Amino acid sequence: MASTPLSKFAYQTLQQGKSIAGLAHKELSTKLMELMAPDAVPKTEAIPAELLNELRSSMSALSECDWEDAERGIYPTELLFDAPWLDWASRYPQVWFDLPSTWSRRQQRNVRDLPDDTEPSLYPEYYLQNFHHQTDGYLSDHSAELYDLQVEILFNGTADAMRRRVIAPLKRALRHFSDRAPSSLRILDIATGTGRTLHQIRGALPHAELTGTDLSEAYLRQANRWLNAGKQRLVQLVRANAEQLPLASNSLQGATCVFLFHELPGEARQNVINEAWRVLEPGGVLVIADSVQLADSPQFSTAMENFRRVFHEPYYRDYIADDIDTRLKDAGFIGITAESHFMTRVWSARKPEPTDA
Numbered sequence: 062m063a064s065t066p067l068s069k070f071a072y073q074t075l076q077q078g079k080s081i082a083g084l085a086h087k088e089l090s091t092k093l094m095e096l097m098a099p100d101a102v103p104k105t106e107a108i109p110a111e112l113l114n115e116l117r118s119s120m121s122a123l124s125e126c127d128w129e130d131a132e133r134g135i136y137p138t139e140l141l142f143d144a145p146w147l148d149w150a151s152r153y154p155q156v157w158f159d160l161p162s163t164w165s166r167r168q169q170r171n172v173r174d175l176p177d178d179t180e181p182s183l184y185p186e187y188y189l190q191n192f193h194h195q196t197d198g199y200l201s202d203h204s205a206e207l208y209d210l211q212v213e214i215l216f217n218g219t220a221d222a223m224r225r226r227v228i229a230p231l232k233r234a235l236r237h238f239s240d241r242a243p244s245s246l247r248i249l250d251i252a253t254g255t256g257r258t259l260h261q262i263r264g265a266l267p268h269a270e271l272t273g274t275d276l277s278e279a280y281l282r283q284a285n286r287w288l289n290a291g292k293q294r295l296v297q298l299v300r301a302n303a304e305q306l307p308l309a310s311n312s313l314q315g316a317t318c319v320f321l322f323h324e325l326p327g328e329a330r331q332n333v334i335n336e337a338w339r340v341l342e343p344g345g346v347l348v349i350a351d352s353v354q355l356a357d358s359p360q361f362s363t364a365m366e367n368f369r370r371v372f373h374e375p376y377y378r379d380y381i382a383d384d385i386d387t388r389l390k391d392a393g394f395i396g397i398t399a400e401s402h403f404m405t406r407v408w409s410a411r412k413p414e415p416t417d418a
């Protein structure tokens with residue numbers, strides 16, 4: 062699709078439409094909760110008008126940046142319009158039907174309501190929870206089928222635009238390997254979930270060899286349905302703990318990790334960074350995207366606090382105060398950069414070559 066003023070207008074309209082739909086959904090579902098399960102209503106702080114304006118303007122800055130990256134050819138404009146619209150529309154009623162069980166878990170402070178056939182020895186202890194009060198945690202097809210739509214609603218339609226922020230730093234750093242065939246580049250998406258980030262990366266790097274890992278088989282099954290049904294290059298999907306990847310050392314040129322860190326205890330965060338360092342070849346790049354933090358976005362502290370109160374996110378408070386730059390340095394990474402886009406912070410770091418010493 063050529064980028065024309067008309068297509069830019071179409072993109073802005075789409076984003077505004079998604080934002081209105083997301084806000085309306087949240088408003089209505091909160092009203093319903095107040096009516097039907099008043100004990101489940103979380104005590105949130107009021108958002109001052111100033112913060113609302115700040116949120117609105119950083120959301121339009123995100124859309125602008127997304128559009129500009131597409132115009133610069135970092136990824137195709139088509140990606141900006143791409144989503145499984147029909148699938149989401151058909152699943153939307155399920156999002157509503159799922160709400161009462163979410164309220165009930167919240168009322169009972171039940172955060173360990175997982176499917177009966179869950180085999181605990183397959184997962185780290187911190188994982189066996191209903192993050193964001195999700196029905197079945199990450200451990201069922203039902204959860205995997207609703208996840209993308211729920212995240213899209215949570216972020217008012219900006220989830221993919223935030224995920225795409227990893228692409229520019231990734232492609233920039235991969236220039237280091239520009240003497241190699243594009244098809245020889247190996248890129249891993251750690252904790253890929255249902256594969257939305259891999260979908261964006263494949264749009265930008267159609268010849269690269271892509272792998273996604275995650276602890277949830279159900280999420281990987283959903284990723285397989287989205288990613289491997291068409292004629293594009295196949296994506297490999299492997300069930301693995303991000304702290305212990307079943308991949309050879311020095312075997313990848315790039316690794317990405319989106320929206321995982323806020324769901325990990327600090328020690329696991331460090332283990333994932335160390336593991337990414339191990340599997341990357343010298344010169345390779347790690348790009349992490351996750352929630353903004355208190356140090357770089359103090360103006361959003363009320364929004365961060367409310368997020369923690371509304372959703373079961375047991376490690377979020379620790380994460381927003383964590384020093385990821387230091388963790389990256391401790392693992393041995395160099396050339397660390399970080400930037401914020403709306404509610405997402407993106408870090409890029411390079412594994413040094415022996416000549417960098």
Ligand SMILES: C[S@@+](CC[C@H](N)C(=O)[O-])C[C@H]1O[C@@H](n2cnc3c(N)ncnc32)[C@H](O)[C@@H]1O
Nearest residue numbers: 199252253254275276277280301302303319320
């Ligand atoms: C919030 S979701 C993010 C998924 C995806 N990256 C995205 O952008 O939507 C967190 C994902 O991390 C996975 N996860 C959590 N802890 C993990 C671990 N230690 N190893 C591998 N995957 C993990 C979960 O199964 C889930 O799919």
